[in-house]
Amino acid sequence: MREQDPVISNDDLHAYVDGALDPSGRARVEAHLQQHPEDAERVGAYQRQNEGLRTLAATLDLTASGTVIRLRRRPLQWRVMRALPWAAAVAGLLALGGVSGWWAHGALNRDASKPELYQLAAGAYRLYTVQQKHPVEVWANERDHLQQWLAKCLNTPFVAPELAQQGYQLVGGRLLSNVSGPAALLLYEGADKQRIVLYVAQSSAWGEGKAAFEAVGDLHTFTWKNGPLWFSLAGNNLSPDMLKSMAQSVNKQELAGQGPSAYTVARHY
Amino acid sequence: MDDLAQQLEQQIPRLRRYAMALVGDPNRADDLVQDCLERAWSRGHLFRPGSDLRAWLFTILHNLHANAARRYNSRPTEVSIADDIHTPSTPATQGDAVALNELRTALTEVPDDQRQVLLLVGMEQMTYQEVAVVLGIPIGTVMSRLHRGRERLRNLLGSGKPGNGRRTE
Numbered sequence: 001m002r003e004q005d006p007v008i009s010n011d012d013l014h015a016y017v018d019g020a021l022d023p024s025g026r027a028r029v030e031a032h033l034q035q036h037p038e039d040a041e042r043v044g045a046y047q048r049q050n051e052g053l054r055t056l057a058a059t060l061d062l063t064a065s066g067t068v069i070r071l072r073r074r075p076l077q078w079r080v081m082r083a084l085p086w087a088a089a090v091a092g093l094l095a096l097g098g099v100s101g102w103w104a105h106g107a108l109n110r111d112a113s114k115p116e117l118y119q120l121a122a123g124a125y126r127l128y129t130v131q132q133k134h135p136v137e138v139w140a141n142e143r144d145h146l147q148q149w150l151a152k153c154l155n156t157p158f159v160a161p162e163l164a165q166q167g168y169q170l171v172g173g174r175l176l177s178n179v180s181g182p183a184a185l186l187l188y189e190g191a192d193k194q195r196i197v198l199y200v201a202q203s204s205a206w207g208e209g210k211a212a213f214e215a216v217g218d219l220h221t222f223t224w225k226n227g228p229l230w231f232s233l234a235g236n237n238l239s240p241d242m243l244k245s246m247a248q249s250v251n252k253q254e255l256a257g258q259g260p261s262a263y264t265v266a267r268h269y
Numbered sequence: 270m271d272d273l274a275q276q277l278e279q280q281i282p283r284l285r286r287y288a289m290a291l292v293g294d295p296n297r298a299d300d301l302v303q304d305c306l307e308r309a310w311s312r313g314h315l316f317r318p319g320s321d322l323r324a325w326l327f328t329i330l331h332n333l334h335a336n337a338a339r340r341y342n343s344r345p346t347e348v349s350i351a352d353d354i355h356t357p358s359t360p361a362t363q364g365d366a367v368a369l370n371e372l373r374t375a376l377t378e379v380p381d382d383q384r385q386v387l388l389l390v391g392m393e394q395m396t397y398q399e400v401a402v403v404l405g406i407p408i409g410t411v412m413s414r415l416h417r418g419r420e421r422l423r424n425l426l427g428s429g430k431p432g433n434g435r436r437t438e
Contacts (some may be wrong), residue, residue, distance in 0.1 A: 011412050014419070018390055020397065045423045052372040053290075053391035059369070060286040 008032040017046040019022055077245045118214040118221040120178055121199035121232035124185050129195035136172030136187050146173050150184040156228040158258030163188050180205035196235030207229045226251050273313045279304060280326050281433055290388050293377060305330040327403040375425035383418030
């Protein structure tokens, strides 16, 4: 086929696929493709490969977002901390999004003696979101103090994430105790005064496990692990998309929160 | 140096993503990224401010990868890419998901040098010139590897049997 049209080379076809041609080059290739369906088919296949690779990139980004890489103080090294169930959660979520009946209705209880994190989150939701005067111990106007305090209690860098993008403002937070040690609760409020909570517990105390959606009546929760912390989001009738969006925001901000610490450590050299 | 630390940090997600696609195994990818960052940090004085940090880091990562591959004389990839990502059994967009799995498998069947070019162009969306710089090869070699890689992938995906043709080239 190249012999028939020496003006258009394989390189041209690839450059066309990758958007590396100027308008006149594009026009030449397009004219060629009109006349050569077998080349058009090849170009189509290459384009689908590129699309596939970009989708794969997005999938890998989600995996990478559950990982924290930090500069270690001594010896001079970057350290990778792994946190994986997140990727599985998101993959499952993408698969299930929009499908009704995918909530797990508490059937996954493995160890009856120990409550599941989503149950703790649900309990905290019921207790604290209805409080008018004392829903939190530290209010959002003391955000820095709140973060430092909770980070100290949880013994890990911690950011009280913004969920403004999803329409929720931080009201404040409190320290809690559960069967495995300290935990934190952040409370958010939407424009319609609907409240949601983010329950935060230590990975060291809760170990490994799969991220999961659970529903307790109308209360929808999503629980996942990211590095040193487990998170459980709970809110009334929160949609899968909303939970996904919030969880991604939380992960992103926690990751960024770990990031600056690498920066500050780096400054000591 | 502070600036460099901050800039390195910004590149981590992309490095990691690429390393995972390149070597397939998340643990090996993490090791590679970590080594890359250490080397970049220790040689920070060699980096000229204003030049392309991403290209520099990708070059370092590639050299390390090539060294490791030589040292272990390992097969191009042992494990399917990101195999710790749970693949839903009933995906909402089944056609796409199936295709993505096939693509992952097929990528492991593409020779290392071709896969690098495929990923840098298709996934990282670098220009051919950037790829030539990163890999330290002439642009003509970039184009021929790109062509062979894409054709290889096309055959693998077209046949629906990724195992076919493993050693036929």
